[in-house]
Amino acid sequence: MTPDLPIDRYAIDGLEEGLLGADIGAELTTSLIDRIEARVRDERITSMDRLTEVLRDETRALIPQRQASTIEIARAKPFVILVVGVNGTGKTTTIAKLAARHVADRRRARVGLVMADTLRVGAREQLGAYARLLDVPMEVARDGGELRAALARFADRDAVYVDTAGLGGDPDEAAAVDAMLGAAEEPIARAAVVSAGASERALHAAWRQFDRLGPASCIVTKVDEGASLGTACTWLRERQLALAWLGTGQRVPDDLAIPSGSALVRWLVAA
Structure with missing residues (x-):
């Protein structure tokens, strides 16, 4: 020094x-x-x-950052983003926040939701409840063909958010999502969801699942639960994975923050 x-x-x-x-x-x-x-x-x-x-x-x-830009949405209509995450990270609630914000931020924006998680009990009902709350349509896709058909029905939408089954420790789970994406034959952006409270070991285990799916950005959830963002931010930097949003609570859509410098410092140092 x-x-x-x-x-x-x-x-x-x-x-x-x-x-x-x-x-x-x-x-x-x-x-x-x-x-x-x-x-x-x-x-x-x-x-x-x-x-x-x-x-x-x-x-x-x-810490690299990135949100879906207006340019991206204009180039690809519908702009399709598939959200992946390990179990318990708040993936479905995060999708509801993103969809709600999209509707609120862009007047007359038309949004669709797709539920591709057919394993978790209540998953369809949870996303369906959000779809009704936001007054947006929802489709269910059990495989790549059904995902392709759902996206075709949503061809007039500005954005489509796809929820997937939570990933555990089985590599076949990520392989199944990857196969669905390939069969859909559509350009689909991918975002990963991780919890702020996840340990370094858990984040590295999650990456072994995410890696084959090629996420370009990450949403860190549950930053309001007392955990520092430090471990997650270090992991993001190591993986050169852009931080897109911070999930700061359960309220839809309010508890979703852009990772500004002040927000990052607040959740890094003040936690």
């Missing part, structure tokens, strides 16, 4: 302790602190308020 900083050394040390305490790991903490110190020197930062702003900026820069 170099002592020639225009701000109190203890301020930087406090940030470092907070980041390490948030379980983001030594490597990511070192990267953040190095970048923050460089900006403190270059910009001659002397106030804690400005230091906090820099922490937000650099945290956001180190």
Whole structure:
């Protein structure tokens, strides 16, 4: 550590302790602190308020982020996104939040839901309840052919969200989802859902399932349940998987946050 900083050394040390305490790991903490110190020197930062702003900026820069853009939706109509996740991550509720936000954010947007989870008891009923609440149609697909037919019926929709069976430890489960996608013969975006409270070991196990499905982005749920985002953010960075949304509770659609710098710092350091 170099002592020639225009701000109190203890301020930087406090940030470092907070980041390490948030379980983001030594490597990511070192990267953040190095970048923050460089900006403190270059910009001659002397106030804690400005230091906090820099922490937000650099945290956001180190963790790739991505939401489905208006351009993507305009290019592919319907814009189809399939959501995968291990059991218990809140995947179906997250889909309801995404669909509700899509309807609210884009006036006259037409959204469809597809339930491709035929294994979990009550899965169809849960998504069906959300479909009625949002006043959007829902289809059920048990295989690739039915998924292809459902997407054909939703050809006039702006966006279609596809729910899938929760993945456990059996690699055949991911293989079945992959086979369904191949048989659907449609361009389908993929997003993974993980819980903020998942351990490093659980996240690596989840990736063994997700990898063959090729998700481009990730939604981290249950950040309101007291767990730090540190472990999940470190995992995202290792996998170069973009963080799309944060699930911050059960309310549809309110408890879905864009991972801004301030939101990331709040859930990283203040947890």
